[in-house]
Amino acid sequence: MGNSLMNYLNKRLNEENSNKKGSSDLAGPVITISREVGCNGLKLANLLASRLNKQKMVTQWKVMSKEIFHESARELDLEPEIIRKTFKKTDRYTFEQILKAFGDKRYKSEEKIIKTVREVVRILAVDGFNIIVGRASHIIAKDIKNALHIRLIAPIDYRINTIVHNNNLNKAEALKFIEKVEKERIAFRKVLKEDDLREELFDLTLNRASFTDEQAIEIIEHVVETKQLLANSKRKMEYY
Structure with a gap:
């Protein structure tokens, strides 16, 4: 999926200035997942x-998270790690020094990087059939009518145990990891000026400790059906 995805996003970015498709009536369907650290958001996505792709849809659903940084970096001719650091740094002088280290030819302003990341998220949301994990996507796509915004939460003990299992850390290390990543996510949203996790922004909030993966998927499927998210997206059945 890698190269074809990057080529597609690059084409759409080039089209963005000349052809604004961003009507909230035509956009989507899109699902965004915001999550606390340790809720296994990517796994659930x-x-x-996989479950949604068992239905007869006009195209396949894809999960997007790190791909957003990779495509933004490609568009800007920068390393993905530089994009990540943009959203972690609160010291502007330090950030400018990082970029200048790559030379004048590859220097890009903070505003340009932020704008590009936002545009990539927006394109994925508008074009639809994407499950976007994090990246403030619930805010960037908040005006899209054909969307489902999910928030995953869990008690701290559940999240610590998840990190211990996923990353082979002890509990103290897992707690430090959770605190570190939560701070990075807050910094990301603040850079985008989208630091908003109000409950009313989400259609569904799930406590991961209360449901198995299968139960959580069944709940989300029910909400997708109830909200008629896919009403206009299923293939027409052929009868013989």
């Missing part, structure tokens, strides 16, 4: 995509 991949399970959900």
